[in-house]
Amino acid sequence: MEEKFIEEKLIAEVKKRGGICPKWVSPGFVGVPDRLVFLPDGKFAMVEVKSTGKKPRPIQISRHKRLKDLGFQVYVLDEIEQIGGILNEIQRT
Numbered sequence: 001m002e003e004k005f006i007e008e009k010l011i012a013e014v015k016k017r018g019g020i021c022p023k024w025v026s027p028g029f030v031g032v033p034d035r036l037v038f039l040p041d042g043k044f045a046m047v048e049v050k051s052t053g054k055k056p057r058p059i060q061i062s063r064h065k066r067l068k069d070l071g072f073q074v075y076v077l078d079e080i081e082q083i084g085g086i087l088n089e090i091q092r093t
Contacts, residue, residue, distance in 0.1 A: 003051045006052075006083075007049045011035075014037055014087065017039055017040070019037060020038050021036065022038075030063075031060045032063055032067075033046035033064065033074055033075075035047045041091075044073075045075060047077050048074065050076060054078060055076075064076075
């Protein structure tokens with residue numbers, strides 16, 4: 001499945017749950033996750049969206065690790081079936 005389609009589904013599901021899901025563009029700091037997920041009650045995480053079966057590039061893995069080391073949640077999403085589980089997990093924390 002194409003990344004764009006998965007990303008659109010993520011945005012729609014976040015919106016259904018009352019949140020927003022802006023694109024994260026960070027000039028000069030490559031490798032950041034694609035989307036920021038803000039859900040009600042102050043719930044927040046970052047999501048890297050990939051086409052089905054694709055994996056993050058080494059710089060992305062490095063950035064994800066740094067963000068996780070700082071205490072942030074970072075998810076890699078490559079199947080639309082993962083969306084509900086990821087959002088449920090964000091809402092639980």
